[in-house]
Amino acid sequence: MHATYVIWSKHMTKFWRSTEELLGLALQSVLWVVLFGVGMRGMISNVEGSDYMSYILPGIIALSALGGAVGGGIVLLDERLRGITKEYLVAPIPRLSILLGNASSTATKAMIQAAIMLVVGVLMGARLSLNPFGWIAALLLLALFAIGFSGLALAVAAISRSIMGYHGMIFLFNLPLLFASNALYPLSVLPGWMRVIVMLNPTTYLVDAVRALAFGVPATLPLLLSVAVVLLFAVLGTWLALSLFQRSVLK
Template sequence: MSATETTASATATGQQPHAIASALARGERPARPNALSTSVTFGWRALLKIKHVPEQLFDVTLFPVMMTLIFTYLFGGAIAGSTQDYIAYLAPGILVQSVLFITMYTGATLREDIDRGVFDRFRSLPIWRPSALVGMLLGDAVRYSIAALVTGVVCLIIGWRPGGGLTGVVLGVLTLLVFAFGLTWVWTFLALLMRSQRAVMGTAMMILMPLVFGSNIFADPSTMPGWLQGWISVNPVAHLVDAVRALMDGASAGGEMVWVIGWSAALVAVFGSLTMWKYRDPR
């Protein structure tokens, strides 16, 4: 290679980084997305997954219908004398049960994304760190709302007539969604902590079973043994059911609402912090 060619090559090499930098510097750099916009984007991503895999809606449609029909017609006559009388008591509780059982699928879905390496990419993006998790929970809130709507419609068809009207039902569902949002942080932490979807689902089921079935969803606690009444008195799901039932019946839920808000805030504070700690340091 001649001296002239060597000089030209060196000049071109020296100018290449400058040319690249000049090209990249053209125009204004877009503003960094804020926390709200990134969370909404990830929420929309969660909804698009339902669009592409509509079978995911089976758990928010078929499951609530089956649970409502089974418990109403299996226990209605034995507990209340008729299904008409029993559905008035059961409907708010079965709404709570249907939504709470669905929340554990959030942890399973997160574990699947982690196993596929999706969240490794999310961690590298210049965005608000919790937005991937918060957005996922916001998207799942739509699924919970669908489950509540389906369950409510089935209860109305059976004969449920809430004393609080539409306003009471909406307030009850909103209260349920607030608690479900707090509870879901427990499953997100388990998803980051455990190594498989099966482990997350199994652990979530073990936690939910005593909370849901050891509550006042299906029967009046005054008919139960004293030790079980003691458990129900401190069971957060029982306080949630009391609050939702009062709102839907058009009664005051002041004291129970304090319990629900307190439990929801505690779950977010404790398990939300643990989730973000584990999310930042996945080792």
């Protein structure tokens, strides 16, 4: 665990010292909520009994987890290409610690971006529920989802040979996980064939649970099922990242 903390601390220190990364993270959050959320609210006033800003904000927050995970994968790939990962491997630490350090720093950045989006969304009219325990549960689910997608991103980074190759592969996960879900529109308006795809997407369960827990939007899926799917996604993502990382270092 100490090795995981050291790697996490190293990445977060670089993050706090990078003005460009901090500014980009903050501006991306504001632009998504203000330009997309407010613009779409002008077209759709209410959906499933709630204000559209309250409905769409959990989906935008999920997007921050996806974007943050992609950035975390780039960090691991860059360290692989520059030979820094080999220095980790000769140290007497478990290989899982290397991945957990990357995944935890990525999840931390995603949580910071989610907090910024939440504040901006509330200022733009999103209405939080009155249950603070729901807010905490929603944040925990978001952290688990960020770890799961970080695992996917790190798995791709472990086998990619270039930055461009990484982006090409991660693109296959990024957009489908967001747009083939209920993040932007309710399940009831989707055609049957697309609804099947959406129900296989862990993002759907995260967004539905966060809406219900933090914003009081009526859940369309069983809450316990959503929690179980997000937890399973986090475990499988971490397992996949570890498996592919071990395979790559044995070559």
